[in-house]
Structures are given as C-alpha cells and as structure tokens.
Amino acid sequence: MISGAEIMVKCLEAEGVKVVFGYPGAAICPFYDKIYDSEIRHILVRQEQNAAHAASGYSRCSGKPGVCVATSGPGATNLITGIATAYTDSIPMIAITGQVRTDLLGRDVFQEADITGACEPFVKHSYLVSKTEDLPRVFKEAFHIASTGRKGPVLIDIPIDIQTNEIESFEYPGEVNIIGYKPNTKGHAVQVKRAIAAIEKSKRPVIVAGGGVLSSGIKPKFQSFADKTRIPVISTMMGIGVMPSEHELYLGMLGTHGKKVANMALHEADLVIVCGARLGDRAVASPHQMSENTTVIHIDIDPAEIGKNVKTEIPIVGDMKNVLNMLNENIGDIKAPEDWTETVVRWKSEYYQEPPVFDGYVEPRTLVSHLSAMFRSKAILVADVGQNQIWCANNFRIREGRFLTTGGMGTMGYSIPAAVGAKFARPSRDVIVICGDGSFQMSMNELATIAGNKLGIKIIIMRNSRLGMVRELQDMHYNKRHSATILQGDPDFLKIAEAYGIDHAEANSNAEAEEIIKGIVNSDKPFILVCNVYPDTPSI
Numbered sequence: 001m002i003s004g005a006e007i008m009v010k011c012l013e014a015e016g017v018k019v020v021f022g023y024p025g026a027a028i029c030p031f032y033d034k035i036y037d038s039e040i041r042h043i044l045v046r047q048e049q050n051a052a053h054a055a056s057g058y059s060r061c062s063g064k065p066g067v068c069v070a071t072s073g074p075g076a077t078n079l080i081t082g083i084a085t086a087y088t089d090s091i092p093m094i095a096i097t098g099q100v101r102t103d104l105l106g107r108d109v110f111q112e113a114d115i116t117g118a119c120e121p122f123v124k125h126s127y128l129v130s131k132t133e134d135l136p137r138v139f140k141e142a143f144h145i146a147s148t149g150r151k152g153p154v155l156i157d158i159p160i161d162i163q164t165n166e167i168e169s170f171e172y173p174g175e176v177n178i179i180g181y182k183p184n185t186k187g188h189a190v191q192v193k194r195a196i197a198a199i200e201k202s203k204r205p206v207i208v209a210g211g212g213v214l215s216s217g218i219k220p221k222f223q224s225f226a227d228k229t230r231i232p233v234i235s236t237m238m239g240i241g242v243m244p245s246e247h248e249l250y251l252g253m254l255g256t257h258g259k260k261v262a263n264m265a266l267h268e269a270d271l272v273i274v275c276g277a278r279l280g281d282r283a284v285a286s287p288h289q290m291s292e293n294t295t296v297i298h299i300d301i302d303p304a305e306i307g308k309n310v311k312t313e314i315p316i317v318g319d320m321k322n323v324l325n326m327l328n329e330n331i332g333d334i335k336a337p338e339d340w341t342e343t344v345v346r347w348k349s350e351y352y353q354e355p356p357v358f359d360g361y362v363e364p365r366t367l368v369s370h371l372s373a374m375f376r377s378k379a380i381l382v383a384d385v386g387q388n389q390i391w392c393a394n395n396f397r398i399r400e401g402r403f404l405t406t407g408g409m410g411t412m413g414y415s416i417p418a419a420v421g422a423k424f425a426r427p428s429r430d431v432i433v434i435c436g437d438g439s440f441q442m443s444m445n446e447l448a449t450i451a452g453n454k455l456g457i458k459i460i461i462m463r464n465s466r467l468g469m470v471r472e473l474q475d476m477h478y479n480k481r482h483s484a485t486i487l488q489g490d491p492d493f494l495k496i497a498e499a500y501g502i503d504h505a506e507a508n509s510n511a512e513a514e515e516i517i518k519g520i521v522n523s524d525k526p527f528i529l530v531c532n533v534y535p536d537t538p539s540i
Contacts, residue, residue, distance in 0.1 A: 115157050
C-alpha cells in the first residue's frame with residue numbers, strides 16, 4: 001500500500017525535481033512527512049509568496065519548472081501574487097497546495113479557501129484532486145502543461161484526506177495525452193517564406209526580442225541569425241540578455257523607460273520582426289511609436305498574443321526554436337542594407353550621455369554599468385521593481401549571464417527570493433541582487449533563508465529614502481505632492497544584516513562602492529552593500 005503523500009513525492013522524483021520551496025501547515029503535513037525521507041531538498045522560506053518567487057528564479061536559471069508548496073487557506077492565498085508574477089512572465093512552475101478534507105469542502109471550515117477559483121486568471125491550468133488514484137496522472141499532466149506551449153504556472157490543490165488515503169500501487173505515466181491541448185510549435189513554412197521575402201525587401205529592418213527567445217533556449221541561434229543578417233536588435237525588458245550588451249548590433253531596451261536609440265530604431269524601421277514578445281504598453285506605449293508604413297512579422301508560441309497589441313501583417317505561430325531554425329536555414333545571404341546598420345550603430349555612441357555625479361552619493365547607473373566587468377561573465381543579476389529595475393535594465397552589461405526581473409506584473413519584493421532560486425539552480429555562478437530600500441523591505445525576511453542555507457548572494461540596496469518611481473510620477477503629474485512616497489522610520493540596514501550574521505558595508509561614492517565590491521567578488525559568503533543614492537536621481 002502507498003499513501004497519496006508518498007505518491008506526490010514519487011511523482012516529483014520521477015520528474016527529476018531536486019529542490020522545492022515552501023512553508024508547511026496542517027493541510028500539507030502528510031506531504032512534508034514523506035518528503036523528509038526523499039533526496040529532494042526542501043527550502044524553507046519565510047513567507048509563501050517568496051516560495052513562488054524562488055521557484056520562478058529556479059525555473060528561469062535551470063530551464064525546468066520550479067516547484068513551490070504551501071498549506072491551505074492563507075498559505076495558499078499568499079502564493080497568488082507569486083503565481084500571477086510567473087504567469088505574466090510565462091515562467092513554468094508547479095504550485096502545490098494542501099486543502100481541507102473533501103467532505104468539508106464548501107463549508108467554510110478553518111483555513112479553507114477556494115484556491116483553484118482564486119487563481120483561475122493566473123494559471124495555465126489547475127487541479128483540485130478528488131481521488132488519490134488520480135495523483136500520478138495529474139502530476140504528469142501538470143508538468144507537461146507548465147513546460148510546453150506558452151509556459152506558465154499550474155496549480156495542484158490536494159485535500160489532506162487525498163494525501164493520507166492509501167492505494168495498492170504506484171505507476172507514473174510514461175506519456176501525456178490531453179484532449180484539447182496540442183500547442184502548435186512547428187511554424188508554418190509558407191509564413192516563414194513570406195517573412196524571408198519581407199526581410200529581403202526591407203530597407204530598415206529591426207528585430208524586437210522578448211522573453212520567448214530566452215525561454216526557448218535558443219540564444220546562440222538567435223545571435224547567429226542577427227549576425228548573419230546584420231539586422232539591429234532591440235529587446236523588451238524580459239528579453240534583456242538575448243545578446244551581449246556590448247554587441248554592436250544590440251541597441252538596448254525599448255519602451256517608456258528604454259534606450260533612446262532603441263526607440264528611434266523602432267520608429268524609423270520599415271520592418272519589425274517581433275520574436276517572442278507581447279509588446280505591451282511599457283514596450284510600445286502607442287501605435288505612433290512605429291511608422292504607419294512599418295510591416296510587422298510576429299513570431300510567438302501563443303496565437304492570442306499575435307496582433308493583440310500591434311497590427312501584424314505576417315503572423316507565425318510556433319516555438320521560437322523551430323521558427324528560427326527555419327529562418328536560419330532559408331535566409332541565405334540576405335542582409336540588412338549596410339547604411340542602415342551603420343546608422344543605428346552610430347546612434348549608440350551619439351546618444352550616450354554620462355550620468356551626473358553628486359558628491360557624497362553613489363551614482364547608481366554608473367555603478368551598475370561597471371558591475372558586469374567586476375563579476376564573472378556568467379553572473380546572474382536579479383533586479384527588483386522601481387527605479388533600480390530601470391537602472392539595471394539600461395546599464396548592466398550582460399556578457400554570458402542572465403538578467404532576471406519581473407516585467408509583466410512588476411512585483412516589488414521579487415529580487416531576493418528569486419535570487420535564492422537562481423542560486424540553487426546555478427550554485428557556481430555569481431548571483432547579485434539590486435533593489436531599492438522600499439523593495440528590500442518587502443522581502444528582507446528571506447535573509448534568513450540566505451543565511452540559513454549559506455548562499456553567497458550579494459545584495460546591493462540603492463537607498464534614496466524614496467519610493468522613487470512613484471515619486472517621479474508625482475513630480476510629473478501631481479505637482480510634486482509627495483503623498484506616501486517618502487520613506488520614514490526605515491531600519492538601519494547594516495544592523496539588519498548583522499542580526500542575520502551577514503557581512504555588510506555602506507558606500508557614499510562609486511569609488512567606495514567599487515572598492516567594497518572588489519573585495520567580495522571571490523567570497524562564497526552572502527554580503528549586503530548599502531549604497532546611498534541622491535534622492536532625486538531619475539530612472540533614465
């Protein structure tokens with residue numbers, strides 16, 4: 001005989017899961033009792049939302065679905081923001097929640113919450129398991145759904161009696177056959193031919209790369225296509241890292257807070273090749289950002305995204321890997337006109353401006369631009385949300401590493417738990433967090449997770465005593481009436497670090513900050529650096 005809880009653990013083992021992030025409670029205790037004997041490592045976070053963010057960071061750096069676990073009621077509802085964050089950024093994740101007994105469902109008993117109903121807008125699919133015998137099939141389907149098509153989170157809600165019930169035997173399914181779920185991944189050959197003809201005809205082509213390029217695992221092939229065709233590349237925030245930041249053809253991030261040269265290239269282009277990007281309002285604020293005569297080729301695994309935000313002449317539904325292979329095989333010697341490529345490359349230097357420095361303060365944009373050279377080439381930078389996110393997006397110089405942030409939901413407090421997940425996925429890589437003093441306080445409880453697991457994560461807090469991005473909006477649109485954006489009563493961050501046994505320092509200039517960083521780059525211990533930033537430093 002085998003219990004449902006033991007089946008849950010065996011299902012995770014069958015999927016090759018090595019790490020799960022979670023927080024226990026009564027309704028999920030049977031599972032926790034059985035994972036105790038497993039080789040799967042459980043990481044105890046300090047709040048359930050952070051379990052989801054950690055699973056997200058793990059997924060993005062491992063290429064496999066991250067797993068988070070919580071109990072029923074508030075444990076499950078605390079996961080929702082993390083699940084929604086993963087959903088908007090198309091991150092594969094399995095969220096497992098405990099639930100009250102099946103005979104008590106609907107009676108509003110202690111810690112009962114309709115989590116499948118509450119999460120419906122934010123998951124690819126959800127399961128409320130009603131039979132212990134269904135657990136193997138449900139887990140197999142969940143991992144398949146999360147990691148295929150447009151990737152995203154799947155929720156499995158399991159009542160406690162389903163976990164404790166016993167059945168005679170366990171067999172994990174070898175394959176999945178879900179009626180109605182057949183993602184189109186191939187890409188239509190005729191549409192690819194139309195795209196190649198449009199590329200050959202164009203005089204000013206531009207590639208817009210999104211997170212779909214990175215999630216498809218085709219960064220080298222994407223770079224090869226850009227090099228072969230000499231087409232300039234701009235990216236959305238989620239697409240940062242598709243090419244090295246210093247590559248001559250890469251123009252930076254587009255959009256409201258993006259690089260001027262990237263937005264200029266988009267506006268002047270007669271052909272835009274959109275690769276795995278939604279082009280939401282932060283990327284393309286209005287149709288006027290592109291010329292009325294621009295032809296758009298949109299490649300995406302999700303047909304619902306094609307043409308949703310930008311009028312598309314040549315839609316190609318399919319996995320970026322397959323479509324890009326077809327383009328590389330058939331593009332031949334077609335190249336962007338040399339004068340166009342030379343023009344946009346020249347813009348990069350013409351429109352660069354050195355940020356001003358204020359005495360007694362760290363200049364964050366300059367510091368971020370120097371960070372990449374100070375750490376190893378495969379370093380992972382995790383940015384939070386707010387001004388610090390924009391400083392990182394526009395200035396961190398990706399080489400072979402990754403840039404992680406939350407682009408779709410913009411969830412403050414993401415960076416520290418996501419960095420925990422990233423470090424477990426890639427323990428040999430440098431993992432750096434950059435956050436503001438506001439976002440730091442949303443997840444600083446996870447310093448316990450970092451300290452307890454001896455994770456060598458380096459955290460840089462940009463302290464300006466402001467909710468900087470909202471304060472900027474108040475300056476521009478609300479007559480500088482700073483309502484609830486001046487941070488008062490903040491703790492001494494150095495004493496917080498000391499309380500957790502984490503080494504720490506403070507910097508009031510870039511020279512001080514860089515000297516401190518040079519001393520910690522080779523350390524395997526966590527570190528917190530507090531950088532005092534001039535309060536009115538702008539986002540861009």
